[in-house]
Amino acid sequence: MAGPLRTVVHAWERGDPNAALADPAVRPFARRWRRPLLDGDRVLVELHGHAATIAAGWNDRTLAALGVQPVARGWDAWLAWMPLGSVLHLDRALPGLQAVGLPWARRPLAGPHTTQGVALTGADRLHGCGTTGAGARVAVLDDAWHGLGTAVQTGELQELSGKAPYQSPDPDEVHGTACAEIVADLAPQAELYAWSAVTLPELQALLPKLVSTGVHVVSDSSGWTTGYSFADGTGKPCELVAKAASHGIAWVAAAGNEADHALWLGPWLDQDGDGWLDFDGSNRATLFAQKDSYVGVELDWDAYPKTAIDLDLYVCTAGTWPCAKLAVSNATQDGGQAPQEVLDYVFAKSGAVYVGVRVKPEAAAPKGKLGVRVAITGSASLNPWVKAGTVIDPAQCPDAIAVGAIAWDDYQTGPAASYSSRGPTWDGRTKPDLAAPTAVQTSVLDAFEGTSAACPHVAGAIALQMSRAQTTPSAAAAFLIDHAIAMGSTVPDNTFGAGRLDLAVAPRGCAQPARADAAPPTDAEPAEVRGTARGDGSPGLALDAAASPTDGPPATAPRPPATACATGRRSDTSMACLAGLALAVGGAGLRRWRGRADNCRAPSVARA
Numbered sequence: 001m002a003g004p005l006r007t008v009v010h011a012w013e014r015g016d017p018n019a020a021l022a023d024p025a026v027r028p029f030a031r032r033w034r035r036p037l038l039d040g041d042r043v044l045v046e047l048h049g050h051a052a053t054i055a056a057g058w059n060d061r062t063l064a065a066l067g068v069q070p071v072a073r074g075w076d077a078w079l080a081w082m083p084l085g086s087v088l089h090l091d092r093a094l095p096g097l098q099a100v101g102l103p104w105a106r107r108p109l110a111g112p113h114t115t116q117g118v119a120l121t122g123a124d125r126l127h128g129c130g131t132t133g134a135g136a137r138v139a140v141l142d143d144a145w146h147g148l149g150t151a152v153q154t155g156e157l158q159e160l161s162g163k164a165p166y167q168s169p170d171p172d173e174v175h176g177t178a179c180a181e182i183v184a185d186l187a188p189q190a191e192l193y194a195w196s197a198v199t200l201p202e203l204q205a206l207l208p209k210l211v212s213t214g215v216h217v218v219s220d221s222s223g224w225t226t227g228y229s230f231a232d233g234t235g236k237p238c239e240l241v242a243k244a245a246s247h248g249i250a251w252v253a254a255a256g257n258e259a260d261h262a263l264w265l266g267p268w269l270d271q272d273g274d275g276w277l278d279f280d281g282s283n284r285a286t287l288f289a290q291k292d293s294y295v296g297v298e299l300d301w302d303a304y305p306k307t308a309i310d311l312d313l314y315v316c317t318a319g320t321w322p323c324a325k326l327a328v329s330n331a332t333q334d335g336g337q338a339p340q341e342v343l344d345y346v347f348a349k350s351g352a353v354y355v356g357v358r359v360k361p362e363a364a365a366p367k368g369k370l371g372v373r374v375a376i377t378g379s380a381s382l383n384p385w386v387k388a389g390t391v392i393d394p395a396q397c398p399d400a401i402a403v404g405a406i407a408w409d410d411y412q413t414g415p416a417a418s419y420s421s422r423g424p425t426w427d428g429r430t431k432p433d434l435a436a437p438t439a440v441q442t443s444v445l446d447a448f449e450g451t452s453a454a455c456p457h458v459a460g461a462i463a464l465q466m467s468r469a470q471t472t473p474s475a476a477a478a479f480l481i482d483h484a485i486a487m488g489s490t491v492p493d494n495t496f497g498a499g500r501l502d503l504a505v506a507p508r509g510c511a512q513p514a515r516a517d518a519a520p521p522t523d524a525e526p527a528e529v530r531g532t533a534r535g536d537g538s539p540g541l542a543l544d545a546a547a548s549p550t551d552g553p554p555a556t557a558p559r560p561p562a563t564a565c566a567t568g569r570r571s572d573t574s575m576a577c578l579a580g581l582a583l584a585v586g587g588a589g590l591r592r593w594r595g596r597a598d599n600c601r602a603p604s605v606a607r608a
Contacts, residue, residue: 002101003331012084024327027344032105046103051076053096074204105198106222116408117437117457122503133187136463138217142176143198156443162193174444179456181442186460211247216473219459221254221452224393225375226300231396232427238397245399250473252459253395254451255402255432256421261381268370277357280384284354289380291350302371303339310363313341316354390421391431402432405454407439423494433497
């Protein structure tokens with residue numbers, strides 16, 4: 001059982017489970033979920049187990065005896081309500097159970113501020129040629145849909161083919177609506193789906209619906225910084241995206257907003273032997289914020305999926321050391337838990353606090369090289385910090401199209417937005433794959449910023465290119481990567497990927513119309529089994545991309561009208577092959593060779 005859930009159970013045993021919601025290590029789970037975690041003596045939990053055992057042994061009789069009421073059933077992850085009194089007995093009652101904890105929801109990747117991208121990418125010229133995305137199906141995944149109905153009524157959005165089951169009553173929760181508007185602006189005649197899915201079980205449960213409804217493109221502007229992988233191409237989010245790819249779905253993901261005073265990444269070092277991590281020569285990092293700022297702090301280390309390396313996370317009073325504790329997350333890692341600690345801290349006054357990471361006093365110190373990551377969310381500034389290696393799940397996954405951000409008024413020349421996450425990934429792959437406009441205007445936000453805003457530009461552009469060239473999502477994505485406008489001397493690079501999004505249409509109008517009987521792309525073969533080779537010689541987690549939770553048919557490419565425009569010019573610089581890319585992090589001197597980077601071709605994000 002994960003530590004925060006144990007805290008809730010202990011509070012229930014004392015007669016007041018709601019008291020646990022004030023615990024700094026429990027608050028991040030409640031804050032991200034944004035809905036109740038407790039209902040009387042019931043708690044919402046995330047259950048992880050072996051897929052085969054779940055299918056055979058988690059039957060209605062067993063669940064009823066425990067009082068378990070499933071909310072979302074994935075293939076190896078479930079979301080469910082259950083009595084707090086039953087939590088302690090789960091390991092004996094549910095065969096194949098691997099872990100149980102509070103639900104770890106993704107967070108929207110809007111920037112610190114609140115579309116011009118149609119003209120900047122050339123989409124307006126395609127619209128004038130009659131290419132509007134007809135026949136393509138795009139799903140926007142989010143959980144902040146306030147104003148969605150109004151956007152449809154006022155014509156900002158077309159009628160939705162599928163609608164999110166949950167719409168927040170909070171008028172500020174417009175993130176999903178803004179994303180959907182951008183997709184609709186680029187591909188106004190694409191079929192648009194708006195679905196809520198913020199936890200892993202919900203995403204796993206949604207995948208069969210994506211397949212059965214024939215969705216071609218997913219626009220995903222949320223993500224996890226920690227909790228499922230160390231950005232090395234493994235983990236459950238990458239498994240999910242690979243399964244989607246095997247059904248021909250292009251998964252477009254925001255790269256993250258972690259590149260500006262928001263994340264530190266480096267090796268475990270403790271040169272003075274006091275048990276505390278050395279941050280670039282100091283045994284603490286500094287966190288700055290204004291009074292009453294609500295800041296989330298996350299810690300993880302390169303020991304996924306489960307670990308016995310036991311590290312704890314502290315927020316301490318600035319100006320004095322050893323740590324004068326203000327908040328702590330010190331769950332136990334004894335071989336059955338993920339390498340993660342999270343907490344929330346509210347600044348009592350403007351200024352600084354320290355962030356410290358230490359080995360649990362009774363635990364053994366890490367041996368050999370161990371990567372460690374500390375990330376923050378909210379209006380705060382972390383020092384020291386890094387830019388490299390900040391792309392998050394699921395954007396870091398090999399089968400995802402990761403999108404970085406460029407402010408719309410800097411789009412022609414750059415630079416990239418300061419916060420836009422950079423590669424390489426921990427295993428040495430180049431990310432992001434493309435860059436697109438941000439800080440754009442929608443009906444619900446005057447300046448929708450973050451890689452959240454950049455992501456739906458690429459999703460809409462793939463739909464538009466599918467319609468234009470009568471091709472598959474995979475071929476459409478490859479076209480956009482191949483025709484991106486290079487933004488530097490090295491292509492691809494770890495800031496812009498292949499370059500800025502451009503639909504490559506002639507300034508004066510359409511090129512020669514595309515043939516209706518265009519041959520399928522040569523890369524439309526079934527997805528292969530892929531994995532990650534680690535630097536220590538041990539195999540990474542193999543992902544069976546061909547496996548599927550449903551027997552539904554693969555999605556088919558749309559057949560648009562014959563007025564679609566053909567492909568345009570190619571960019572001046574082609575994508576380069578990079579192999580054995582090393583991750584150099586800050587001043588810590590860490591260089592980890594993890595597998596190889598294969599950028600000779602477009603990522604296999606959507607196998608037809």
